[in-house]
Amino acid sequence: MSNQPSTTTIRIGMVEFIFLMASLMSVVALSIDAVLPALGFMALEFSVGGSEIQLVITSLFAGFAIGQLIYGPVSDRVGRLPGIYVGFAFFILGCLLAMSAQSLEMMLIGRFLQGIGASGPRIMVSALARDCFSGRAMARIMSLSGAVFMIVPICAPMLGQILLWFGPWQYIFAMYIILAVLLCIWTWLRLDETLTHEKRRSIHPKVLWEAFILVLSNRVAAGYTLVSGLVFGGFLGYLSSSQWLFQKIYDVGDAFPLYFGALVFPNLMSSYLNAKLVMRWGMFRLVQLTNLLVFTGSLGLYMYAQFYDGVPPLMHTMAFLFVIFSGIGFQFGNLNALAMEPLGQVAGMGASVVGAGSMFISIPIGGLIGMSVDTDIFPVALGMAVCSLLSMLVMHWVRFGFGKPKAGGGVSS
Template sequence: MNHDSNHSKAFIILLAGMMSLVALSVDAMLPALVAIADDFELANPAHAQWTITSLFIGLSVGQLIYGPWSDAVGRKPPIYVGYLLFIVGSIICVLSTSFTWLMVGRVLQGMGAAAPRIITMALVRDKLKGAEMARIMSVVFSVFIIVPILAPAVGQVILSLSHWRWIFGMLLAMAIVTGLGFWRGQEETLAVEKRRPLSLKSFIEGLKFLLAERSALVYTIVSGLVFGAFMGYLNSAPLVFIKLYDQADNFALLFALSAVAVGAASLVNGRLVLKLGMRLMINRALWGLLVLTSVFCLLLLATNGVPPLWWFMAYLIPAFFCVGILFGNLNSLAMEPLGAIAGMGSAFVASISTLVAIPIGSVIGLSFNQSCYPVVIGFWLVAASSLLLIKCFDKTSAEAEQSASA
């Protein structure tokens, strides 16, 4: 019994470490963006955001590959390749002599981190089911929520003690430790008889299936829109808090407050979604975000786009609570009709939503103009367009049902 308990704890710690690699790779870098722009003498400090965007580009490509690949060859080989790519990318980042080489390293980091991020879910599904699976996943996701809260503080501590390159050194060390832990402590979980052959035909058929399922496609796009606004905030946060509000020392704390709101929303959503349903939760969260942002836009007009910091935080915390409600529900609704291609469907949904988010987040980040306007207007546009897209889909679906019954 004690042996099983220890094994379960080790499994949870390993999964949490593997899944946290993406969050650490994104959020630990945020306090360093201003320093990176200065070191590489970037003409526009906002261009430092490409250290975030390039990681998501690699992540979107990797997510599309690893899910179907792991279904065909087992879980371990793709994870080994992912770790190798991440380690190579981290080394390139540490040794980068130009901003271009830093971007190359970040793309490789993203492609590599996609493997443990995507396949850890499959590892749990392979090993467990029912209440035990839910227990393990709840613990893992609790850690996954905590990491983005603490990651900027980790980056800020490293930055205060040494050069920003040591943040990549920390990521390299974490990849080596969790990779070795996976190699030594985790057996293959997908039996040979349960593997599915990987072919271009099956890939194309899976994509056609997703595109034909309008509900899945609509909620995947809406998920990408919301993630795009969130990415725009990630890209802009160092410039807003450090440059605009001169809060370099408090950046990690201010960022953590908004991250806590996302985590709190996940807990509240778990209680309410069974009573209200995912669609109603999404509708209320989008309307809440739209109304809240509309009111705050009036405050922006009254303060020339630079409200007092506490006003801005008073807006961000409930806004991110709405975003936290949206994240899990949108992904679940996107996956709901894709049971026949669950593994590949998960890869498609994750990759397409990220590809939708990347240009939105980039535009918001590059639009920084010494004010809070780009971030706030980005949230308003995303909330409004998401509500419009869902309303059009619901109307079309209702008309289709009426035609079918007639």
């Protein structure tokens, strides 16, 4: 399905491939967003405060980051499909621990295992896409998958809220288990292995170390990994504090899923538009333009909030966030494709280092922003403004260095 000589042909149709990739990606988003309406109930049950219960979100990301370092290298040796199946096994184990948790500590262990498990299917999506496509074609596939994937954050909080109307928060984790089983069956029935035997690599520690250094020493891969971490760090700050922001600061109550879901629409539209525009404009130009959009929107929100002691009218805040998330929607698929472009020969290890590296960067940034949110929106607005500004500077360095740009120069498209 690609005219690239270094890629593998897949037998299933393009539409099904995109939907399957989006579904495997969605496990992480669903694990985050569906549980958001339940955080207040968990805080009461475990007798903890609002800032502590946010660890239910960040602990999953911690497991997600560490898991990516394992699945990618192993998949370069044994193939992509085993990483999906083993990942779902850990994911289900984490769900069972979380369902039976009697304390916050046990819940965090379960969420950590969920993150390790979810990283298997997610990291395999990047490796599978790189096995079958490259360059702008890969960016297009990731954008289309991302556009389908964005449906999940829209629906997940409402799904979690509906399950809470019928029973305790443990119902949400039961739903996760059912989803994992269904995705395993779909993958087993329809997806062939994309890593041919002649392309498999040794997992000897020396070989892994050499591949690891190859990724980190590549200015394009390392630079765009840093940018991905900055972009997602700002977004994670909003994500981890969204329940507190809407239900405590703006007091929207059970309508929280509606407001949260509404702000996914700009991401959805941007992902779809990116798939159309990336083949014409290129990845670098789109990301830099949207970095400027995110910076302007975030700084504008921060300055506007000064007139309202940090809490502008809800609809005004929603308007600013709509603009900001419109920009972010262009970035995730492009940044992943940019980072993976020079790593075709070590796609599994590359996907691991890129994915885990961006997570290790984003988790402390998102945690700092989220834990700083108390009675106003200043931390969210300022955090995203700083992250977008740093992203622009790093991307300039990746493409041109810090010297004067040369005509026609550049590292990647």
